[in-house]
Amino acid sequence: MKTTLPSIILALLLFTACGNSEKKDDKTTSEEEKTEAVETSKENEINLKQNGDYTRLYSPGDQCKLTTAQLAEALGYEENSIEEQSNYEGYCRYDVAHPSGVTVNYGISLEKWPKDIVSDAIKSGLESEMVDIQISESGDTYIKRHPAQGFLLLLNPNYANPVKISFNYMNTGTPLTDSQKEERKQNTYKIANYLINTSKNQPL
Numbered sequence: 001m002k003t004t005l006p007s008i009i010l011a012l013l014l015f016t017a018c019g020n021s022e023k024k025d026d027k028t029t030s031e032e033e034k035t036e037a038v039e040t041s042k043e044n045e046i047n048l049k050q051n052g053d054y055t056r057l058y059s060p061g062d063q064c065k066l067t068t069a070q071l072a073e074a075l076g077y078e079e080n081s082i083e084e085q086s087n088y089e090g091y092c093r094y095d096v097a098h099p100s101g102v103t104v105n106y107g108i109s110l111e112k113w114p115k116d117i118v119s120d121a122i123k124s125g126l127e128s129e130m131v132d133i134q135i136s137e138s139g140d141t142y143i144k145r146h147p148a149q150g151f152l153l154l155l156n157p158n159y160a161n162p163v164k165i166s167f168n169y170m171n172t173g174t175p176l177t178d179s180q181k182e183e184r185k186q187n188t189y190k191i192a193n194y195l196i197n198t199s200k201n202q203p204l
Helices: 005-043 068-075 115-127 178-199
Strands: 082-088 091-097 103-110 132-135 142-145 152-155 163-168
Touching: 068 082, 068 091, 068 178, 103 178, 115 132, 115 142, 115 152, 142 178, 152 178, 163 178
Parallel strands: none
Antiparallel strands: 082 091, 091 103, 103 163, 132 142, 142 152, 152 163
16 A cells, blocks of 8 residues: 555645644643642742731840730720739730639740741741641731640740740639630630731830
């Protein structure tokens, strides 16, 4: 059987077209992978735009970060429902009587961490599905909740010494209800955002 010249040319054209199609598919897949990688990188970006100077907030000191009046304002409670229990080198604890009838002890302190450890804590939080980490109302600080103990850390990659907001409920035989636990949880976020908002651009 003889192969004519037109048949050979047609076969070459079909082979070339198939080859180009495969190359285009490979290129498309490669571009999609690059896009996904960029999107993932953006999700894990920790360099938030700073909206103020927070040097005072993250600086160690002997004074409490909040007075009882400020804490009352942060929580929306009456000032007479809050009592400062202790202040040890700036580590302050407050007894707060909730409107629901329970008293919870809240603590505000600094963790002595260098900036690179702060950045590592942010990255690990962003990469873990088990960790509750969100951006503050000010948009320039990460608020990370410990999955087991429930305390918060205010993490700003531009500063060392994250602020820790903890709580303690002394069970006197009456466990907290779900709504009381939720109130306690939301109070820690109120304290965190109040600290950030009121400490912005304040002198040491």
